[in-house]
Amino acid sequence: MLRIGIDVGGTHTDAVLLDGDAVIASTKALTSADVTTGILDALETILTEHRGIEDTVEAVMLGTTQFTNAVIERRELAEVAAVRIGIPSGTGIPPKIGWPDDVARSLGDNVYMIRGGYLYDGWALAELDDAEMDAVVGDLKAKKVDAVAISSAFSPMNPEPEQILAKRIRAAMPNTRITESHKIGRLGILERENAALLNASLLGFADRVVSSFVDAIRQRGLTCRFFVSQNDGTLMDAEFARQFPALTFASGPTNSLRGACKLTGLDDAIVVDIGGTTSDIGILQDGFPRESSIVIEVGGVRTNFRMPDILALGLGGGSLVTEGGDKVGPRSVGHALVEEGLVFGGDTLTATDIVVATGNVTIGDSSRVADLDRDLVSSAVRQMTGMLNAGIEKMKPSSDPLPVVLVGGGAVLVTEKLDAASEMLTPEHAGVANAIGAAIAQIGGETERMVSYDKTPRKQAIEEVTREATSIALAAGADSSTIRMADIEETSISYMAGNTTRLRVKVVGDIGSIGGTTAGEDVA
Amino acid sequence: MKLTADDLQDLSSGAVFLATGGGGDPYVSFLATRKVLEEHGPVDLISVDELDDDAYIVAIGGVGAPTVSLELLPSVDDASIALAEFERHVGRKVDAVVSFEIGGGNSLVPIMAAASRGIPVVNGDGMGRALPEAQMMTFPIAGVAPTPAIGIDYAGNVVTFSTDSTGTYERHVRAMAQAMGGMITTAEHPMTGKQLKSSVVPDTISFSIEIGRILREYRGSAHRIFDPLSAAFANSLYGDLFHIYTGKVVDYSSSIIGGYDIGEASIESFDNGEPPLRLNIKNEFLVARIGDQVVASVPDLITVLDYETSTPINAERLRYGQRVTVFGVGCPDYYRTDRALDVVAPRCFGFDFEFVPVEDLQEHHQSLAGT
Numbered sequence: 001m002l003r004i005g006i007d008v009g010g011t012h013t014d015a016v017l018l019d020g021d022a023v024i025a026s027t028k029a030l031t032s033a034d035v036t037t038g039i040l041d042a043l044e045t046i047l048t049e050h051r052g053i054e055d056t057v058e059a060v061m062l063g064t065t066q067f068t069n070a071v072i073e074r075r076e077l078a079e080v081a082a083v084r085i086g087i088p089s090g091t092g093i094p095p096k097i098g099w100p101d102d103v104a105r106s107l108g109d110n111v112y113m114i115r116g117g118y119l120y121d122g123w124a125l126a127e128l129d130d131a132e133m134d135a136v137v138g139d140l141k142a143k144k145v146d147a148v149a150i151s152s153a154f155s156p157m158n159p160e161p162e163q164i165l166a167k168r169i170r171a172a173m174p175n176t177r178i179t180e181s182h183k184i185g186r187l188g189i190l191e192r193e194n195a196a197l198l199n200a201s202l203l204g205f206a207d208r209v210v211s212s213f214v215d216a217i218r219q220r221g222l223t224c225r226f227f228v229s230q231n232d233g234t235l236m237d238a239e240f241a242r243q244f245p246a247l248t249f250a251s252g253p254t255n256s257l258r259g260a261c262k263l264t265g266l267d268d269a270i271v272v273d274i275g276g277t278t279s280d281i282g283i284l285q286d287g288f289p290r291e292s293s294i295v296i297e298v299g300g301v302r303t304n305f306r307m308p309d310i311l312a313l314g315l316g317g318g319s320l321v322t323e324g325g326d327k328v329g330p331r332s333v334g335h336a337l338v339e340e341g342l343v344f345g346g347d348t349l350t351a352t353d354i355v356v357a358t359g360n361v362t363i364g365d366s367s368r369v370a371d372l373d374r375d376l377v378s379s380a381v382r383q384m385t386g387m388l389n390a391g392i393e394k395m396k397p398s399s400d401p402l403p404v405v406l407v408g409g410g411a412v413l414v415t416e417k418l419d420a421a422s423e424m425l426t427p428e429h430a431g432v433a434n435a436i437g438a439a440i441a442q443i444g445g446e447t448e449r450m451v452s453y454d455k456t457p458r459k460q461a462i463e464e465v466t467r468e469a470t471s472i473a474l475a476a477g478a479d480s481s482t483i484r485m486a487d488i489e490e491t492s493i494s495y496m497a498g499n500t501t502r503l504r505v506k507v508v509g510d511i512g513s514i515g516g517t518t519a520g521e522d523v524a
Numbered sequence: 525m526k527l528t529a530d531d532l533q534d535l536s537s538g539a540v541f542l543a544t545g546g547g548g549d550p551y552v553s554f555l556a557t558r559k560v561l562e563e564h565g566p567v568d569l570i571s572v573d574e575l576d577d578d579a580y581i582v583a584i585g586g587v588g589a590p591t592v593s594l595e596l597l598p599s600v601d602d603a604s605i606a607l608a609e610f611e612r613h614v615g616r617k618v619d620a621v622v623s624f625e626i627g628g629g630n631s632l633v634p635i636m637a638a639a640s641r642g643i644p645v646v647n648g649d650g651m652g653r654a655l656p657e658a659q660m661m662t663f664p665i666a667g668v669a670p671t672p673a674i675g676i677d678y679a680g681n682v683v684t685f686s687t688d689s690t691g692t693y694e695r696h697v698r699a700m701a702q703a704m705g706g707m708i709t710t711a712e713h714p715m716t717g718k719q720l721k722s723s724v725v726p727d728t729i730s731f732s733i734e735i736g737r738i739l740r741e742y743r744g745s746a747h748r749i750f751d752p753l754s755a756a757f758a759n760s761l762y763g764d765l766f767h768i769y770t771g772k773v774v775d776y777s778s779s780i781i782g783g784y785d786i787g788e789a790s791i792e793s794f795d796n797g798e799p800p801l802r803l804n805i806k807n808e809f810l811v812a813r814i815g816d817q818v819v820a821s822v823p824d825l826i827t828v829l830d831y832e833t834s835t836p837i838n839a840e841r842l843r844y845g846q847r848v849t850v851f852g853v854g855c856p857d858y859y860r861t862d863r864a865l866d867v868v869a870p871r872c873f874g875f876d877f878e879f880v881p882v883e884d885l886q887e888h889h890q891s892l893a894g895t
Contacts, residue, residue, distance in 0.1 A: 089678040089705075092600030098555050120592050120706045125678070154595045188594045190552065290832075291845060302551075309832060395832070396745075458777060488844045490777060 002057045003511075004046070004222075005439025006039060007255065007432070008064040008213075011276050011335035012409060014435040015042035017050065017057075021262075025049055026432045028409065030335075035066075035209060039216035047220070054221040059511075063229040063438035065252040066209055067202050067245045071103070071299035076205040079108035080197055081145045083136060085116035085152035085161045086189070089125060095151070095193055100300035107201050110145055112136045116161045117153030125153050128161055136165075137172045146173075149200040151181035151193035156491055157502070177203040184244060187491060191304035198301060199246035206245035210238050227441070231307050232486060233258055233288070234444035234508050249298050250307040255437030257282045257289040257308060260405040262440055263427035269403045270392055270420065273433070274410030276318040277332040281311045281391050284405075306487065313391045315384060317410040319351040325379035328354075328387065342368045351413055354380040360415040385416045392420040407433035443511055444486065445473025448504040462488065465505045478509030525730070526566040527635060527645070529558045534736030537836065539631040541735050542728070544825045545839035546654035546808035547628015548590035556600045557632045560639045567635055568644035570620065572726050575646065579619040579717035582610055583650060583663065584637050585630035587675070587697055588707030589785050590807060591778070591840045593629070596678060602709045603633050604640035609674050609682050610711035622646040622720065624661055624713065626728040627654025627808075628838070633709065645729070650713070652725035652762070652856045653825050656807040657694050660868045662858060663713045664690035666723030673697075673712035677704035685712070725856055731760055739834060746770065746849035749834040753851075763854015766886045768812055768819055769801040770794065770831060773846045778805060778839070789842050791850065801850060803828070805839045810873050812850060819889050820852035821875070823859040823868040824882040827851045852882040 007014045008031060017025040027045035032038035047054065070076040082095035094111050096104045114136060115126040140148065148169055152161040159182040166178050179200040185192030210228070217226055227235035231250040241248070256273040260266075267287040273280040283290040289308035296307045314330025318337040321328050333340045333348055340346035342353040343364030349372075355361045357369040357377045396402060401422035406414055407430045417424060429436065447469040451461040470483050484507065491502040527535075536550040561567065575581070584606060586598070611617055618641075621634040626649040638645040650661035664670060670693035673685040683700050687693050693712070701708045715723075734756055742749045746767075754765040771793040778787025787805040799815040809826040812819050820826050828837045831847040859868055860881065866872075869879045 086597065088599070088680065090597030090599060092559065093552060093556060093597050098551075119596065120589070121702070123705075125596070125705070153597075187591070189597060290847070292832075393744075485844075492778070 002053060003439050004043070004057055004060045005435040005437070006042065006060065006062045007252070007434035007438055008035060008039065008062065008066060009252070009275070009434070010065060010069050013038035013042045014432040015039075015046050016429070016432050016435045016439055017046045018436070018439045023429050023436065026429050026435070028431055035212040036216045039213065040220060043216065043220045043222075055223070057222055057224050059225050059227060060217055060222060061227045061229060061235060061438045061441050062213055063251050063255040063434055063441070064209070064248060067206065068249050068252065068298065070202060070205060071198055071249075071301070074102050074106050074299070077103070077106040077201045078147050078204045079110070079145065080147040080149055080200045081108070081110035081112065081140055082193070082197055083112045083114065083148060083150050083165065084193060085114055085128070085150070085165065086125060087113050087115045089117070089153060095197065097190075098302065099194075103299055103301060107197060110140070110143060112139075117155075118158045118161070120154060120157075122158065128164060133165055133168055137168055140169065140176070141172055146175065147177040147200045147203055149179045149181065149193065149196040151189060151196055153189060155180075155182040156185075156187050156192075179203070184246065185304055186489060188304050191302050194301050195246055195303045195305065198298065198303070199244060202245040203243070206242050209245075210242045214238055229255055229438050229441040231305055232444070232508075233442055235441050247305075249303075249305060250310070252434060253280050253282055253308050253310045254289050255434045255441070256280070256407055257284055257437065258440060259433030259435070259437030260284065260407050260427070261287050262436055263407075263429060263433060264403075264405050264425055266403055266405065266425075269405050270396055271405045271407060272388065272392070272414070273408040274406065274413055275316050275408050276334050276337055276410065277314070277316040279313045279315045279388065279391070279410070281313065281395050282308055283395055309395075311391050311395050313387055315351065315387050317350065317352045317413060321349045321351060321354055321380050325354075325376035326383065328380055328383045351380070351384060354384070355413050355415060358415060361412050363412070381416065384413065385418065388414065389419050392418060396420055406430060440510070442508040443473050443476045443478040444506055444508045445469040445471070445476065445478065446504065446506040447472060448502065450500060451503050452500050461503060462505065465503050466507060469505045469507045473507050473509050477511055479512030480509070483507050483509040525569045525647070527561075527569045527729075528566045529561040531733055532558055532561070532632070534733045534740060535631060535729065536629075536736065537739050538732035538734065538736030539626055539628055540836040540838060541739065541827055542652070542732055542825065543627030543654040543836075543838070544808045544827055545805060545837075546590060546656065547625060547630055547838070548586070548593045549838050549841065550629040550632055552593065552597055553629035553632040556598060557636050557639075559600055560636045564639040564642070567639045569647050569729060570644045571647050572721050572724055575620065575717035575720060577716060577718040577721075580616065580714065581620045581622055581646065581717065581720050582607070582618050582711045582714045583622050583624040584634045584709070584711050585624045586633055586707055587658075587710050588701040590628070590838065591785050592706035594840065596705055596707055598707075598709075599678070600636070601640070602676065603636035605680060606674065606676050606709040606711045607637040607641060609676060613674050613684055614672050614714065618643065620644045620646055622724065623649040623729070624663070625649060625651045625654050626725070626732055627651065630654070631729065631732060646720065646724065647729045648724040648726040649728045650724065652728055652859070653823075654808050655823075655868065658697060658712070659690040659694050660872075661690075661713070662723045662725055662864075663715065665864050665867060666719070668713050668715045668719050668723060670713050672714065673710060675700055675704070675708040675710040677708050725761070725858060727761070739836070743833055746829055746831055746834050757853055761856045763824070763881070764883055766820070766852040766882055768826070768850040768852045768886075769798075769814065770849045771801065771847070773842055773844055773848060774800065776842045776844060785840060787839065789839075791848060794847075803850075804875070806873060807839070809839060811870060811875055812852070814889070817889065818877060818880070819885050820882045821870045821877075821879060822873060823855040823864070823879070825853040825855060827853070852886070854882055
C-alpha cells in the first residue's frame with residue numbers, strides 16, 4: 001500500500017513515500033510563504049523517481065505545526081469575541097483571565113458575560129435573557145466581529161444555551177465563524193473556553209491552510225483521500241480540520257515520536273527531536289508518546305487537550321553561541337541559518353558551526369570555522385551536551401538508562417555520548433521522522449452513549465461501548481490486531497435517574513487498508 | 525508576616541498536596557485571590573500567639589462537591605460578601621478570619637475575605653489537610669459551636685444556620701449546598717482567640733507555602749522530590765512521608781452523590797510486579813489498599829502526584845492512563861487522639877476496620893514484600 005506523509009513545519013516541509021512499512025523516497029524542502037509551493041516542491045521530489053504512481057497512492061497524511069506556531073508566535077490569530085453564559089457565577093473571573101497579555105490582546109477586547117447556563121443537577125443557573133442576547137448580537141454586528149467562541153456553565157452536560165446563542169448569531173450574521181465550547185472540550189469551563197477561543201481565532205487561517213494543502217495535492221494529480229493528524233496521533237479529514245484546527249496542537253511531537261518508533265523498532269526510548277531553534281524531548285512507552293497528565297499550556301494558555309509530555313529546550317542548529325562558548329541558545333537565527341551561519345558564509349556563530357568545527361560533521365564550508373578558538377569550541381560542545389543531559393534527566397521515567405533516538409534536521413548536532421543513554425541511534429531518514437509519523441498515524445473510533453449504571457453494570461457498559469468504538473475504527477480501516485484503548489471518559493449526569501453517565505470511549509489502531517468510511521466522521 | 529500576591533502560587537500548589545485529592549483545584553481561587561490582593565494590597569498573616577484571647581474569629585470557606593467548581597465559577601467577591609453577611613447576621617465586627625481547611629482552594633478563600641476588609645488571616649486551619657465533613661474539623665472536636673453561621677450561593681442568596689451540633693450543621697449545610705448549585709461559601713464556627721488557640725492546626729499556611737516552594741524548585745520525578753519533601757515534613761507537626769505506590773491509572777470512576785464526589789481509582793504498577801493499588805474517594809483519597817491490605821487510611825494523608833513532574837493531582841482530575849506516584853504522610857498528632865478518631869477514623873466513612881498509623885502499615889507491608 002502506497003501512502004505519502006507530509007510534515008509542514010515553520011522552516012521545512014518534509015515528505016515521505018511509504019510502500020507498506022518501507023520508506024521508498026523522502027525529501028526535505030523549505031516551507032514556502034504560501035505553503036502550497038513548498039508542498040508541491042516536496043511532492044515533486046518524491047514522485048520524480050516514481051513516475052505514474054499517482055493513481056495508486058491510497059492516502060496522503062499531513063501533519064503540521066502551523067496552528068501551534070500561530071499561537072506560540074502570536075501571528076495569524078484573528079480577533080475573537082468571547083461570550084460566556086454563566087452570570088451571576090464567575091463575576092470578576094472573565095474569559096481570558098490568566099492569559100499572557102500578548103495572546104489576549106491578539107484576540108481583541110470583545111468579552112461578554114451574560115446570564116444563563118446550568119447547574120450540576122440540571123437546574124437553570126439563570127434563564128437566558130432575550131434582551132441580553134440581542135444586545136450581544138447587536139454589538140458583535142456593530143463591531144463587525146467575524147469570529148466568536150461561546151462557552152456555557154455545564155455545557156458538556158447540557159449544550160443548549162451555547163446552541164441557542166450560536167443560532168441567533170448565525171441568523172443575524174450568517175458568515176460568522178463560531179466555536180461552541182462543548183464541541184471541543186470536556187468538563188472544566190476555563191480550559192474548555194480557552195480551547196474554544198484559540199480554535200475560533202484560527203478558523204480563518206485553517207480555511208486558507210487546509211485549502212492550500214488540498215490544492216497542492218490535487219494540482220500534483222493525487223486524487224486519493226487526504227487526512228490531517230491530530231494531537232492524539234489519529235487522523236481527521238480535511239473538512240473536520242477546517243472546523244477544529246486546535247486539535248492539531250502538539251501533533252508535531254506526536255508524529256516525531258511515532259516516526260522514531262517506526263524507524264528504530266524501539267517501543268521504549270527517549271526521543272530528542274532537534275530543529276533549528278529547539279530540541280523537543282519526549283518519551284516513547286510501548287510505542288506511543290507518554291502523555292502529560294497535567295493541565296497543558298499552549299502558548300501560555302491553559303487547555304485540557306490530551307497531549308504528549310514534551311520538554312522543549314532552547315537548543316537547535318541555529319542557536320547563537322555567545323560568551324566565548326559558555327552560552328548556547330535560547331536565541332536562534334532559526335531558518336536564516338543557511339544565510340547567517342559561518343559555514344554558510346554568514347557572520348553569526350551558531351551551534352551548527354561549532355559541530356562542524358569539531359570535525360565530526362561536514363556541513364557548508366568547513367574552512368570558515370577552521371580558525372575558531374579550540375577552547376571556545378570544546379566549551380560550547382560541553383554546554384550543548386550538558387543541556388541535553390539535564391533535559392533527559394528530567395524526563396526519563398526511571399534511573400535505568402534507555403536508548404536515545406535522535407531525529408529532526410538538527411540530529412547531527414549531537415556528537416558526544418549522552419550520559420542517560422544506554423545507546424544512541426540516529427536512524428536512516430531521522431531528518432523526516434515527523435513525516436513518517438504522519439504517514440503511519442492511526443485510525444480512531446469513538447463512541448459516546450448515555451448509560452445507566454443501575455440498568456447496565458459499569459464494566460459491561462464500558463465493554464459494550466468499546467465494542468462499538470472498535471467496529472467504527474475497523475470500518476474506517478484500522479487493523480484489528482492493533483486496536484487498543486486510548487481514552488475512557490465518564491461524565492455523571494446526576495440529575496437524571498438511575499446513575500446516568502455520559503460514557504465516551506476512544507480506541508485507536510494502525511491503518512490496515514484504507515477504505516470504507518471516513519475516519520474523521522466518527523470524531524464529529 | 526505579610527502575604528502578597530507572589531506567595532499565592534506556592535501556597536496553592538502546597539495546598540493541593542495537603543488536600544489529599546480533595547478541596548478542589550485552587551486555580552480559579554488563585555486567580556481571584558491574586559486579583560483581590562492586587563487591588564487591596566498584602567494581607568497580615570498572624571500567628572496564633574498574636575491573637576488576643578477575646579478576639580472574635582470566624583472560619584470562611586467553600587462547602588460542596590469539588591467537581592462542581594470545574595464548571596460553576598466563583599465570583600471574586602463571594603468571600604467578602606459572606607463575611608459581610610455574617611457580620612450583619614451576628615451584629616458585630618470580626619477581628620480575624622481563619623481557614624477551616626488548608627487543603628485546596630479553601631486555603632485561599634479567607635485571604636480574599638481578609639484582604640477586602642483589611643483584617644488579618646490566622647496562620648493555621650481547622651483540618652491540616654482536606655476532609656469531607658464539618659464535624660471532622662478540629663474546631664468542633666475541641667467544642668466550638670458551628671453557629672451562628674451563614675452560607676451564600678453563586679447568586680448571593682443567603683441562608684442562615686442555627687444549631688449547636690456540628691453533626692446536625694453538617695447535614696444542613698450539605699443539603700443547602702446541594703440545593704444551591706453544589707458549592708456555597710460559608711462563614712461558620714465563630715470563636716474567641718482563646719478557643720482558637722486550643723483547637724487550630726497551627727502554621728499550616730506558611731507550611732503550605734514551603735511545600736509549594738519545594739514542589740516548584742524540585743519539579744521533576746517523584747523520587748527526586750522525596751528527600752526534600754521528607755525533610756520538610758520531619759520538621760513539621762505532621763508525621764513522616766512514605767512512598768506508597770507508583771503506577772498507571774487503569775480505572776477511575778466518580779459521581780456526585782449526596783453532595784459529595786464519590787469514587788474509586790485503580791492504579792497498576794508499571795512492571796505489574798505488584799498487585800494494583802485501589803483508592804477510595806469521598807472528595808478526598810480516604811483509603812489506599814494493595815490487594816486486601818490497607819496501606820494508608822484517613823486521617824493520615826494520601827496524596828497522588830504526577831509521576832514525572834510531581835505535580836499533585838486533585839481526585840476529580842484523575843484520568844485513565846495517567847502515570848502517578850502515591851505518597852502517604854502521618855497526620856498531625858491532634859487527629860490521632862481518641863476524641864478526634866471518634867469522628868475521622870475509617871469507620872466514620874463506612875469502612876470496616878480500625879485506624880492504623882501509616883508508619884505501622886508501611887512497616888508491615890515492607891516486611892511482607894521483603895519475605
